[in-house]
Amino acid sequence: MTLRLTNTAKTYPDGTRALLPTELSVDRGEIVSLLGPSGCGKTTLLRIIAGLETPDAGSEIWFDSDNVTSLPVERRKVGMVFQSYALFPNMSVRANIGYGLKMQKLPKSEIDARVTEVLEMCQLQAFAGRAIDALSGGQRQRVALARAIAPRPRLLLLDEPLSALDAALREALRDELAVLLREFDITAIFVTHDQDEAMAIADRVAVMSSGQVVQSGTPEDLYRNPKSAFVAGFVGNAMRLEGRCEAARLELAGGALTLPGDGTGQDVFVRAEDVEISADGPLTARVETVTFLGTHYRIGLSGITGDVLAAIYAGQNAPRVGERVKAGIKPEALMLLPQDPARA
Amino acid sequence: MTLRLTNTAKTYPDGTRALLPTELSVDRGEIVSLLGPSGCGKTTLLRIIAGLETPDAGSEIWFDSDNVTSLPVERRKVGMVFQSYALFPNMSVRANIGYGLKMQKLPKSEIDARVTEVLEMCQLQAFAGRAIDALSGGQRQRVALARAIAPRPRLLLLDEPLSALDAALREALRDELAVLLREFDITAIFVTHDQDEAMAIADRVAVMSSGQVVQSGTPEDLYRNPKSAFVAGFVGNAMRLEGRCEAARLELAGGALTLPGDGTGQDVFVRAEDVEISADGPLTARVETVTFLGTHYRIGLSGITGDVLAAIYAGQNAPRVGERVKAGIKPEALMLLPQDPARA
């Protein structure tokens, strides 16, 4: 199914603008992530698509060629996975998954067949008869997904589907979810505040901030060509280098760098993996923290810019805390972005 | 303070052995992490040190030259940060932090001075008068830490201090906690199930499994020289290569590899970052998943061993799902470890 939103906004009765007028299109079979910090309006947008929130007048929501803007949630045929999973505690796993089919008034034999099929797909056969409170977090997550997909919805919506899991499980289930969503071959939109999750699962990521979609594109595109300081910081944790730009030269507290272009009136950003600690670097810094991360060390450097600047060090013999080191950044690794109007 | 545990064990009345007899020493000022999956006994061990659980007869706990085994918790002078923070909801931030000093019956002026000092150290001055439920998760975490440290305990114990925070905040506070603990200059033990957390904060990590400390050492040591399959898997996510060892040769489903030594009767492990996708590799595999992670891609490869084998791909043009690729692993990247008796 193709989803198209035009001019969709949400203002609360008290005047809070949760979502500014937004355009969004999702193609058939595409998996789109709404990524942003909490309070950016991503969940509001998802709930408007589901029909759980009423958008402002003038908003339009199209499922293929149907205008569903005023259709109540129970008739939109969407599947939704809730952050808390919202599994019915008074029903077994099987009854939970079959609930949507029962509401469609399908014959019992067909419900059974469809539930069995979905149970298999999600590898839940062993838990079919269990009560919900006898399931682990990861199993609940899969039951919630199975329940949402069983009625063959036109669109699958997922609200922070992994956030209720602990860190170790979350990483394991991230890949599993990505594989399952592609197996279902369904148009899906999921909300997350975790950039790794968005990048690992989505075909396309829409980055949101303060009620607006600020940039939308493939994970690679967002990472390599951020259009604003916000996207650069949120996707890939770019750090701003506070200094004075003079044409293609950036003067920092710890030394000077060559820019890839004229930086006048622009902010300069860099990612930790592009800060190289080497004896012939033009910057001088003091080592504040050294953190071993398996394949590499993360080094906190002070004296280059206002804040501590993180650098990745891949060698075996990391510098020690308190040492003075030299560092450099290649011109092509520096990102020139429009100045943040809030600060300028 | 130096901590020494000898022969410390815990058996519950129903016969469950939560902790097998354990020896552990922590030097003055050392920061030690107890790392392991849930149910491995790490929290039990921490609670025994605090005095919140009574160990089995024969256990001994020494704080410097004091045997505190039978000393009740309120007289052990330990500071503890709880997983849920356990801040007193009926007291302000200031009263929470001053509680331990009040229990020591210090004069009011001294309590005030000490609380102010700790508030400053933890950058909580602005929140001193606030109620607990007006604080964010990260602020609560710092108040819990400030409260534990204010009475100048002999030993600081932290039970999963970051697990109640969401992913983004957890990473930010991880470094902050590491810096603060070193600033306090106190002997500290913290429990975690997150290997990144343990590595980032601790001087020494004690890996626990099934009620036992299975290996203890610096993060680098554990990562580079794991002594068992469990440690290799838990620290750095090493994957087992299922195949047949013939002297220094390993036959896999997808090809053969040269081992760094005689692998007979041993299990072979490798980490994702050591699996190289290159046209001249001896292994043949099918690409199952491709995940963009910013600096690199994680590629899931099938056909090399039983499970999907993860590989790190650092280039710009990642292979596509379904493609057949060649891969190789350098002999020195393969880890030979004693066979898991449970499987052999």
Added chain:
Amino acid sequence: MSNRTFVLACLTPLLIFSLAFLALPLVRLFLASGEGDAGWAVYLDILRKPRYLNTLVLTVLVSLATTFAALAVSTTAGMFLLRNQFRGRGILLSVLTLPLAFPGVVIGFLIILLGGRQGLVNQLTPGHVVFAYSVVGLFLGYLYFSIPRVLLTVMAAAEKLDPALEEAARTMGASPFRVVIDVIIPGLMPSLIASGAIAFATAMGAFGTAFTLATDIDVIPMVIYTEFTLSANIAMAAALSIVLGLVTWVLLLIARSLSGATVAAGG
């Protein structure tokens, strides 16, 4: 653990006292029921004499009717008040919980003002409707008394219902009616059972309301009072008390095991 020793030392005397204070009179009550002329056959008398048996049946029936009516009214009203913000909501809630402040005697008094011979309904209707002194009056009085207690318990429970459960049911195509059946009622069930049990126990034991209203009809607590003070038939009074207590206690126990743990505190 020293904490445990401290607690034990503190509480043991208190518990011994409580037991003596609570259990001893009950044992005495039970013994008293066998000390009459009829001996233990007094329990058979209850079943044989229509006066006692009919009253017992009537009391149980009125109490059951009160319980179910109170549950129905309170659940709908409670859900409505919780889900809708409107002007006057606070006042409405206060009015609904007003009867909490009045004793049973006053409730009986109110029913007489409403449905008695000089009552409002009698004055307003042409048919001269007097219901205060009948089973209807008793039922209304008990209902009046039960609604606020059940209402507050149900509202407390309804506040804790996860709204995502209802939203989940609706995304799967459930109508508002199905949501009530499949999500809201099951979610409130423990509180409904617990507060229903308390409403039943209260109705079974209500004395003030019954004493004010029941000129034509009898309920068990009144019979107990009459036997004890007026007929000086202490054995029968004791036997009836034991039977009443047993019926109510068994019901409370069943409710508590159904709704789980100490949730039966509500109401």
Added chain:
Amino acid sequence: MSNRTFVLACLTPLLIFSLAFLALPLVRLFLASGEGDAGWAVYLDILRKPRYLNTLVLTVLVSLATTFAALAVSTTAGMFLLRNQFRGRGILLSVLTLPLAFPGVVIGFLIILLGGRQGLVNQLTPGHVVFAYSVVGLFLGYLYFSIPRVLLTVMAAAEKLDPALEEAARTMGASPFRVVIDVIIPGLMPSLIASGAIAFATAMGAFGTAFTLATDIDVIPMVIYTEFTLSANIAMAAALSIVLGLVTWVLLLIARSLSGATVAAGG
């Protein structure tokens, strides 16, 4: 939203009915209090005539004493039962909650069996102690009645206390006694206030117990009954009801605002 319309359509008639049924008789009651010979001065009479004023003061004092005693006993007993697993714990809890099953009349009856002229205490002690018909008997009867309700509420609340809070206090050097003062009591406070308020309201309105016991003393619900049925002084009965209701209602409102929201449902 269609859900809201559905709910509104369902409930509006029910609420109108409830309001008429609940609010109307109360208005009638208030009007009735001014319809006597004294007019609205009947409220002054309550303050002027020692018979009414003394009874009112006594009722309030006994109710307050009952409330605080019930809170003290129930909190200690409830914490003890919750924190300690021992054989007979279930039986002990059942005995403590037994009075839930008995109406006020039977409770009065039990107190007479314990402390009346032929009572247990009188038989066992040489001093011929008879307390059943005094304020002490009334207090004990009310206490008997309140303990199980407060106990169950406190236990439900205590179950939800975070044990880590107590452990945190202890790691910082707090003695078990300080833990009770600084952690347990503040944690239980909303439930204590709520169940205390309900215990107070129940004691203020208790009729059955008082009617059985109070041969020498009077409490307000009994005076109301006497004025209404025996003296046919409807205005005074109505005025006393209004005053009693007002005192209790104000207290319940205060308790609810102190303990927050619908937690006052407990008890």
